[in-house]
Amino acid sequence: MSAASAAPAYLDQDFGTVADLVRIHGRERPSAPALIHGDAKLSWGELDALVDRIAAGFQRDGVAPGDRIAICALSSLNYAATFLAGLRAGIAVAPLAPSSTPDSLAAMIADCGAKLFFLDRSVATEIDAAGVKIPTKRISFDGSESGTPFADWLPAVGAVPQPVTITPEMAFNLIYSSGTTGTPKGIVQSHKMRWGHVNRGGGSGYGPNCVTLLSTPLYSNTTLVSFFPTMALGGCAVLMEKFDVAKYLDLAQRHKVTHTMLVPVQYRRIMEYPDFGKFDLSSFVMKFCTSAPFSAALKADILARWPGGLIEYYGMTEGGGGCVLIAHEHPDKLATVGRPLPGVDVHLIDEEGNEVATGEIGEIVGRSGSVMNGYWNRPDATEAAIWRNADGVEFIRTGDVGRFDADGFLTLMDRRKDMIISGGFNIYPSDLEAVVLGHPAVADVAVVGVPSDAWGETPVAFVVPKGEADAEEIRSWANAKVGKTQRLSAIKLVDSLPRSAIGKVLKRELRDGYKG
Structure with a gap:
């Protein structure tokens, strides 16, 4: 970026907004690519200009600063521009998962009080087929009959919104948790919290020359922690509606992609692709990963065969504690999620809320300047997410269990709720999964606890085999390598593991569907 640019000085401020930076790039680099789909x-x-028109449309429709809009659609240029326009108008955006049930969508839209609902045909078809009524005004991104066509809803070319003052604590977005019962909780992230993500981005090579390929959906915080630094720092974001290995690699080569955010299952599928080595990926500067367990062997394979650095982030959408593993700088720590980020304070606590010693296992709690405002309209849930130390300092509870090594690197064990208690002993599924994955006939595995009359709970492994496999042979092989209290009671061979849109294994589905 030229010395005359206003962006560097703006970024040096204690606080700024993504929308202002979009304005700066639009004026200084009008012909440079910003979004590709x-x-x-x-x-x-x-x-x-499109962000201005959409923001003017919000104001025309009486959507005021502090109000909410909802978006539920596949990734598109209109989706990205509408999100950015909400920020310019001081409106909190609630991006919702198209995979949600119609009843859940209706509940989330009612919960946040969205004034407008942006969607596409795929989402509208599901809602209408279920007979679910959502009274909020609909606007269809794809021009379908699912709502007022986006092109018709837009104000005239050249429309601009009235200026809005954005303060640090104003809500930037509401990210709804993937709850399986009741209405998911709306996590309120502030403009201040997102500004912290933007400022962190410069150290990872985001900037006016970066091209970021995003194949995870725009409703996911996994995607947004890469999308917003790309936009704020003047890069170009290439959006995919749906992940496909061959298409991903083709886009990466064609657009000379420099940055990407992927989840572990996507990395695994890419690295297993037979033609991986035929694509020119030399343009890559940095690759990121978050959201699910990331095996050390897979990290090592990526470092060996895919140009550019590799960074793994560990943290929660709620903020608080966060760690980073700069894998290319610490190849001996690939089994960890790294050290706490600068300015982040992370501790481990036992079930009574007492801190544990280095090397001992405990629940991860953290605090930083980057933390949610709270759960939308859920003060009880917000309070339940907080742990206070002896001095009354507040930390966010993660529900994850981990252990620090002597060098300050954090190893994740499991979600606390996924820990198995068998015969009074704590069993960590991740330990067993690592063992089972070592078997040459195993492609993927998830271990869950199921009810047992004898032990209370007992571990069962769901295994995706590589071709033909013998479940009992795998079980015997694995049980010979673990402690007596850790032994698997059964192995069930499956074609695939149920996963969320961002690659998390849905262990509840495995537990609920298991027939011993």
């Missing part, structure tokens, strides 16, 4: 593109000048 398939054959469609928006330059920075075009994006800034």
Whole structure:
């Protein structure tokens, strides 16, 4: 970026907004690419003008600063621009998962009080087929009959919104947790919290020359922690509606991609792709990963065969504690999720809320300047997420269990709720999964605890085999390598593991569907 640019000085401020930076890039680099989706593109000048029109549309419709809108659709240029326009208008955006049930969508839209609902045909079809009524005004991104066509809803070309003052604590977005019962909790992230993500991005190579390929959905915080630094720092984001290995690699080569955010299952599928080595990926500067367990062997394979650095983030959408593993700098620590980020304070506590010693296992709690405002309209849930130390300092509870080594690197064990208590002994599924994955016939595995009359709970492994496999042979092989209290009671061969859109194994589905 040239010395005359206003962006560097703006970024040096204690607080700023993504929307202001979009304005700066639109004025200074109007012809540079900002967003790409398939054959469609928006330059920075075009994006800034579209963001203005959408923000003016919000104001025309009486959506005021502090109000909410909801978006539920596949990734697109209109989706990205609408999200950015909400920020410019001081509106909190609630991006919702298209995989949600119609009843859950209706509940989340009612919960946040969205004034407008942006969607596409795929989502509308599910809602209408279920007979679910959502009274919020609908606007259809794809021009379908699912709502007022987006092009018709937009104000005239050249429309601009009235200026809005954005304060640090104003809600930036509501990210709804993937709850399986009741209405998911709306995690309120502030403009201040996202500004922290933007400032961290410069150290990872984001900037006006970066091209970020995003194949995870825009409703996921996993995607947004990469999307917003790309936008704020003037790069170009390439959006995919749905992940496909061959298409991903083709896009990466064609657009000379420098950055990407992927979840572990996507990395595994890419590295297993037979033609991986035929693609030119030399443009990559940095690759990121978060959201699910990331095996040391897979990290090592990526470092060996995929150009550019590799960074794993561990943290929660709620913020608080967060760790980073710069894998290319610490190849001897690939089994960990790294050390706490600068300015982040992470501790481990036992079931009574007491801190544990280095090397001992405990629940991970953390605090930092980057933390949620709270759960939307859920003060009880917000309070339950807090642990206070002896001095009354507040930390966010993660529900994850881990252990620090002598060098300050954190190894994750499991979600606390996934820990198995068998015969009074704590069993960590991740320990067993690591053993089972070592068997040459195993492609993927998830271990869950199921009810047992004799032990209370007992571990069962769901295994995705590589071709033909013998479940009992795998069980005997694995049980010979673990302690007596850890032995698997059964192995069930499955074609695939149920996963969320961002690759997390849905262990509740495995437990609920198991027939011994």
